[in-house]
Amino acid sequence: MNSKEKLIESFFNLLSVKDFNSISISELCKVANVHRSTFYSYFDNLYELLEEAKNYAVNYFMQGFDKSIKDDEDYLTFDILVQYLSFIKDNKNLYIAYFTNSQILSSDKSLDEIFKYIIMPISKKRGAKDQRKVVYTALFYIGGITNIIKHWLDNGFKESVEYIASIIVDVRNSNKDI
16 A cells, blocks of 8 residues: 555544544644655645545445446436445545535546546437536536435434435436436
C-alpha cells in the first residue's frame, strides 16, 4: 500500500469514529504513519482528501458490481439500489462528511460517468429521441435521489434500506425514458 492509499484508508478509519471537522492533518498523518509533507504532496487540505476519498469509495463500490449490472438496461432496480444504499449506510461518516461539505468540494466527476456510461447509452437503446430531455430528466432524478439519500442520512437511517429503495423505484417507474 502506497502512502496515498495509507492516508485514504486512515481517513476512512478516523471517519468511522470521528466527525470530519474533528480530524486534523497531524492526527491523520500519525494514524497513517506518514509525515505531514507526504500528506501535502498528495492533497492541499482535508477537503481535497474528502473528495478523493469519496471518489475512491465510489470506485471501490462499483468494482463490486458485475459487468452485467453495468450493461443492464434496467440499471435502477430494487436490488441494485439496496446494494448502493447499504454501501452508503455502511460508510455513513464518509457520506455525512461529503454532504456536509459538498458546497466547497469540486463538481462530482462520477455524475459525468453516470451520464456517459449508463444513462445516455441506455436512453439511446430505449429509443429516446430528444437527448436534451433525457439529460434534464436524468438531472431531475439524480437530484431527487441525492436529496432522498441526504434526508435519510440526516434522519439517522430510521427507514430501512429496502423502504428507501422502494420509494426510488416507484418514482423511477413513473418515467421509462431513463
